Amino acid sequence: MNWRQIFLVLKREYITRVRSKGFIWATILVPVGFAAFIGIMVFIAIWESDVAFEVAIKDETGNVAESLRAMNERRYLDYSHLAVDSLRTMVQRELVTGYIVITEDNITEGRNPELIYSGSGGMEFIMSVESDFRQVIREERLRRADVSEEIQQIYDARISLDTRRLTREGEEQDDDTIFLSFVGMILGIIIFIAIFSYGGYITRGVIEEKTNRIIEVIASSVKPIELLTGKMAGVGALAITQLSIWILAFLGLSSIAGPLAMSFMEPGQLAGDMAVAETELPAIFNLPTLETSLIIYFILFFILGYLLYSSLFAAIGSAADSDTDTQQLMMPVTIPIMIAYFIMFHTWRSPDSVLSVVSSMIPFFSPILMITRIAITDVPFWQISLSVILMILTFAGTMWLSSKIYKVGILSYGSTVGYKDLLKWIRQ
Amino acid sequence: MSFPIQVIRLSKSFGKTMAVENVSFNVEKGKIFGLLGPNGAGKTTTIRMINDIMPPDEGEILINGEKASPKTQKWIGYMPEERGLYKKMRVGEQLLYLAQLKGLKVANAREKIRYWLKRFSAYDWHSKFVGELSKGMSQKIQFIATIVHDPDIYIFDEPFSGLDPINSELLKEIIIELREKGKTILFSTHRMEQVEQMCDDICLFNNGKVVLTGNLRQLKKEFGKNTVLIEFEGDPGFLDELTDVRINNRSTNFAEIRILNGLNHQQILRKALEKTEIHKFQLVEPSLNEIFISTVGEDNIKQNELLK
Numbered sequence: 001m002n003w004r005q006i007f008l009v010l011k012r013e014y015i016t017r018v019r020s021k022g023f024i025w026a027t028i029l030v031p032v033g034f035a036a037f038i039g040i041m042v043f044i045a046i047w048e049s050d051v052a053f054e055v056a057i058k059d060e061t062g063n064v065a066e067s068l069r070a071m072n073e074r075r076y077l078d079y080s081h082l083a084v085d086s087l088r089t090m091v092q093r094e095l096v097t098g099y100i101v102i103t104e105d106n107i108t109e110g111r112n113p114e115l116i117y118s119g120s121g122g123m124e125f126i127m128s129v130e131s132d133f134r135q136v137i138r139e140e141r142l143r144r145a146d147v148s149e150e151i152q153q154i155y156d157a158r159i160s161l162d163t164r165r166l167t168r169e170g171e172e173q174d175d176d177t178i179f180l181s182f183v184g185m186i187l188g189i190i191i192f193i194a195i196f197s198y199g200g201y202i203t204r205g206v207i208e209e210k211t212n213r214i215i216e217v218i219a220s221s222v223k224p225i226e227l228l229t230g231k232m233a234g235v236g237a238l239a240i241t242q243l244s245i246w247i248l249a250f251l252g253l254s255s256i257a258g259p260l261a262m263s264f265m266e267p268g269q270l271a272g273d274m275a276v277a278e279t280e281l282p283a284i285f286n287l288p289t290l291e292t293s294l295i296i297y298f299i300l301f302f303i304l305g306y307l308l309y310s311s312l313f314a315a316i317g318s319a320a321d322s323d324t325d326t327q328q329l330m331m332p333v334t335i336p337i338m339i340a341y342f343i344m345f346h347t348w349r350s351p352d353s354v355l356s357v358v359s360s361m362i363p364f365f366s367p368i369l370m371i372t373r374i375a376i377t378d379v380p381f382w383q384i385s386l387s388v389i390l391m392i393l394t395f396a397g398t399m400w401l402s403s404k405i406y407k408v409g410i411l412s413y414g415s416t417v418g419y420k421d422l423l424k425w426i427r428q
Numbered sequence: 429m430s431f432p433i434q435v436i437r438l439s440k441s442f443g444k445t446m447a448v449e450n451v452s453f454n455v456e457k458g459k460i461f462g463l464l465g466p467n468g469a470g471k472t473t474t475i476r477m478i479n480d481i482m483p484p485d486e487g488e489i490l491i492n493g494e495k496a497s498p499k500t501q502k503w504i505g506y507m508p509e510e511r512g513l514y515k516k517m518r519v520g521e522q523l524l525y526l527a528q529l530k531g532l533k534v535a536n537a538r539e540k541i542r543y544w545l546k547r548f549s550a551y552d553w554h555s556k557f558v559g560e561l562s563k564g565m566s567q568k569i570q571f572i573a574t575i576v577h578d579p580d581i582y583i584f585d586e587p588f589s590g591l592d593p594i595n596s597e598l599l600k601e602i603i604i605e606l607r608e609k610g611k612t613i614l615f616s617t618h619r620m621e622q623v624e625q626m627c628d629d630i631c632l633f634n635n636g637k638v639v640l641t642g643n644l645r646q647l648k649k650e651f652g653k654n655t656v657l658i659e660f661e662g663d664p665g666f667l668d669e670l671t672d673v674r675i676n677n678r679s680t681n682f683a684e685i686r687i688l689n690g691l692n693h694q695q696i697l698r699k700a701l702e703k704t705e706i707h708k709f710q711l712v713e714p715s716l717n718e719i720f721i722s723t724v725g726e727d728n729i730k731q732n733e734l735l736k
Contacts, residue, residue, distance in 0.1 A: 002498060008528050016517060213512030217573065220479045220506040221529035223498060411481070413510070424443070 005222045006230040013205070013234025018241065027242055031249035038253060053121045055129060056087050056099035063143070064102045067136045076132075091118055097125075100133075107140050177376065184375030185348045187298055188368045192341050195305050195367065198239045199313035199333075203326060205231060206317030206410070215410045224407040232310050239306060240299070247295065297374050297384075304391045305367025308398055309333065315402035318409030319417040329417070340365035344372050351377040361387050363394035401426060430457045431490075432581050432612045433478060438487035440473055447473040449636045451487070455614050455629070460607055462623050462644075463616035464716065465633030471616040472509060474633075475585050478614075479506050491581065502531045507574040509586040509616075515559035519545075519569055522558060523576060530577035537576070544572040548598075567595045571602060582606060584615035588622060600626065620716035630716070634724045648713040651722075655714045656685040656693050662704030670696060676718055681707075686718050 017023055056079040059065035068076040077096065079087060087099040098117025105111045113133050115126070142152050163175040209215040218227060312333045320326045343365065347356040351373045360369035360379075366387040373379050408425040409417070433455035440448040448470040455461040463471045476482045478489055480496040491500035514522055520541060527537035545551040548568045558566055567590075575582065584603070588596050603613055603626065617623050630647070632640040640647065659682050667675055667683055673696070677684040687693060697709055714722070 005498075005529060008525065012517075012525050016514075020516070209514075212515060213508075213510040214514055216476075216481065216508035216510055217506070217512070217526065218529070219481045220501055220504070220508070221526070411476070 001226060001229070002223070005226045006233070009222065009227055009230025010234040010237065013231050014237050017201070017235070017238050023238070023242070027245055030246055031253065034250060035253050053097040053125050055115070055117075056082075056090060056096045058082065058084065058087060058099060058101045060101070060103050061107055061140070063140055064107075064136055067139060068132065071132055071136065075129075088116070091116060094118060097121055100129075107137060107144070113137070180376050181348055181351075183294075184351070184372040185344065187294075187375055188341075188344045188348070188372040191298075191302050191305055191367050191371060192337065192344075194239065194243070194302060195309050195337060198235055198306055199310050201235050201238070202231060202310045202313045203317035203320075204323065205235070206314050206406075207320055207323060207326070210318070210321065210410060210413070219410065224410060225403045228311070228314055228403055228406050232307065232314065235310065236303065236306055240303075243299070243302070294375055298371055300388070301367045301371045304388065304395065308363065308367070308391060308395045309337065311395070311398045311402040315405040315409065315422075318406040319412075319422060321413060321416075325416065329419075329422075336364035337368070340368040344368055347372050348376070351379075357383065361390060363387070363391045366391050404428070431455060432457050432492050433461075433614060434488075434490040434493075435474070435478065436488045436490070438474065438477060438484050438489065440470075440477060440482065440485050446636050448477070448484075451633075451636075451638050453631045453638060453641050455612055457612050458607065458610045459612065459628040460603065460626055461612075461614045462627035462630040463614060463633060464620050464623070464630055464720065465616075465618065467618050469618075469633035470636040471618075471633055472585055475506075475508075475583055475614075475616060479504060479583065502577070503579050504581045504583055505574045505577065505579045506583045507570065507585065507587060509589065511570050513558045513566060513569060513573070516557060518555050518557055519550075519561070520554040523569070523573055526573045527576045530579075532577050540576050540578065541572070544576055548572065564592050564595055567591055568598070571595075571599065575602070575606075580611055582611060582613045582615075584613070586617055587615050588617065588619065620720060624716050632720055632723060634720075640719070640723050644716075647719060651714045651719055653711050653713055654687045654693075655712050655718060656687065656696055657708065657710040657712055658683050658685065658696070658700060658706065659708035660700060660704040660706050664704070666699045666703045669699065674718070674721070676715070676721075684715065684718070686714060686722070 052074050054077055055075055056077050057065045057068055059078065059080045065076070065078040065080055069078060079090075079099070084101060087096075087101075090096050091098055097120060098115050100113050100115050102113060103111075106113050115129060138155065139152075142155060163177065165173045165175045167173060209218065222230075316326050316329045316333065319329055340359070343355065343359050346353070347360070347369050350356060356369065356373060359365045360373050361383065370379070370384065370387050374384065404426045405422055408428060415421075431454040435451060435453050438448055438451045439446070451470070451474060453461075463474065465471055473482065477484045478491070478496065480489075480498065480501050489496040491503060494500055517525070523541045523545075524534070524537050527541065528534065532540070542551070545554060548571070550565065550568055550572075553561060553565060553569070558569065561569065574584075582603075584599075587599055587603075591599065603615070606613055615623070624644070627644050629642065630640075630644050631638055661681055664678075664680060664683070667678065667685075670685070672687070672689045674686040674688060675683055676686065685696060687696070693711055697706070700706055700709075
């Protein structure tokens with residue numbers, strides 16, 4: 001191995017790609033898209049309460065309409081004095097979104113109230129009306145049953161679970177498992193996409209050199225293994241550049257997003273909507289609190305995963321004459337990464353299950369599953385180290401395999417290559 | 429006498445096919461050496477092994493006395509048959525990249541690139557993308573890429589295939605100029621008539637084996653003046669009546685006739701005179717093409733793959 005040659009190849013791969021329009025646009029557009037996404041989320045948080053869906057209530061029992069209006073007077077309008085026909089006309093003319101007639105049956109017999117409406121509002125509207133009625137009717141029944149205040153309170157109680165983490169050092173911490181689960185899933189997905197796209201760069205780069213027919217000129221100056229190494233390192237450096245820009249942009253944007261959103265909200269809204277904003281938008285507003293170690297692990301597992309797969313992607317490219325040729329050869333490489341991707345949706349929910357632990361140690365799955373686990377749960381250090389070591393060893397293996405295929409592949413044209421040929425090349 | 433390229437008992441097989449079998453030849457310093465033979469005879473495989481792109485199964489290659497290696501690669505300027513450039517790179521930076529891979533320092537490489545671009549009046553293309561160049565233009569850039577690091581040995585694989593006439597001439601000039609500077613040149617071709625004027629020494633390949641090697645003039649002399657070039661007007665039917673001859677290069681008013689088994693050339697002349705008017709009748713040494721055919725025997729030549 002001659003490092004000067006490898007460096008020259010690396011430099012060419014890096015510079016020609018980093019200057020390409022596609023790269024520059026993607027690097028700019030992703031943070032811009034992310035900013036737009038945050039903007040839209042903030043916009044939704046602020047404005048969603050402004051769209052009013054009015055429901056006319058014809059109350060034949062006497063008490064329900066009042067409690068509903070106490071709950072949300074902008075939504076529920078008491079039209080008990082009108083006939084059902086008039087209410088229908090109002091809905092048809094879109095003066096109200098819908099109406100509900102409450103009868104004694106609904107309270108005593110437990111019959112479901114019926115919402116007659118124009119169809120607008122969607123699921124969220126229906127569900128909130130449903131929960132409002134559930135509560136109001138329950139209260140009415142309790143009231144009629146004349147139960148004591150105490151029991152009413154028991155029914156009103158809504159127990160949820162607060163969680164705090166106790167560290168080994170004996171410190172109690174706020175627990176953001178739910179938030180971190182999302183982070184873990186997103187990191188896993190990012191690695192999944194990144195391996196595919198940067199791996200794709202490698203495959204296409206190798207094929208391009210073959211179709212351009214420059215490969216033989218290059219091969220008369222550089223050993224195939226040097227070319228392969230330089231290429232992988234060049235695209236890897238490109239990946240690190242792009243991801244770093246994105247991570248920085250992401251951290252920068254999210255640190256200004258919170259205050260920015262705050263400043264948009266009117267003082268009156270703040271009290272009510274802040275509660276909404278905090279529960280619904282943590283993934284966006286809280287990200288700066290991510291641990292640095294997680295980012296470092298993310299980069300580490302991305303690099304290892306990238307190396308592992310890109311060596312194979314290069315081998316595939318060398319065996320193909322064109323992009324369309326690669327489809328069939330891609331299969332054995334894409335299957336493990338797809339499996340890892342699907343297991344991730346299990347790992348995300350239970351990161352410490354046997355399936356999660358074991359599969360996060362399998363080198364071809366580790367890049368996706370281990371980072372998901374590290375984000376969510378406290379992964380023992382030995383597991384992380386073991387998976388890293390296994391990945392490095394496997395990488396040595398795939399690199400050996402790929403360099404053999406690559407060496408022969410780059411100089412063979414014409415015939416469609418099958419797995420048999422690849423085996424033959426490896427044995428040569 | 430020194431031999432910059434020595435090929436010693438070289439063999440290479442791909443699966444069951446023997447691509448190159450026990451091939452030996454030496455290329456003398458300052459000479460133009462032609463590797464000739466039909467397509468699929470093993471020329472490109474041999475050249476790839478000389479360039480250390482492929483390892484031989486058996487045998488040895490010595491470049492300036494050293495075993496072929498990444499080091500010896502830098503002493504060679506190689507233009508493969510399958511040639512190309514990176515389309516998305518600019519001419520200047522591409523040449524710089526290739527020169528650096530051959531071990532040149534940046535400053536030195538820039539200077540040489542400038543010289544050659546000017547020499548081929550291509551300096552204006554310096555900052556153009558290769559993809560924007562015409563075919564002829566990129567062929568010139570390819571020449572520069574081959575010779576820019578100023579090696580002592582040059583290898584051209586089927587250099588004239590796909591070249592336009594202007595670039596063909598240009599390449600011939602380059603090759604002859606390189607020889608005048610004392611450089612060593614090896615090229616391969618399946619079009620023998622094209623290179624007769626250029627080669628000092630030749631090596632004839634057929635089916636992976638060397639069938640004939642040596643100095644071209646010497647070989648021709650050994651074959652003797654037993655080929656008739658005839659130009660005529662009239663009925664060419666007399667050609668079919670001739671026996672013990674082989675007719676190459678036949679057209680309506682021209683034929684190249686190789687006399688076999690000592691038939692007197694005057695007999696041919698007499699027969700021709702009976703039917704036609706003779707414009708030219710000349711006794712010459714056989715063409716390379718003819719030498720090849722008579723060496724390997726007509727039956728051993730894969731049809732359609734030869735010449736034309």
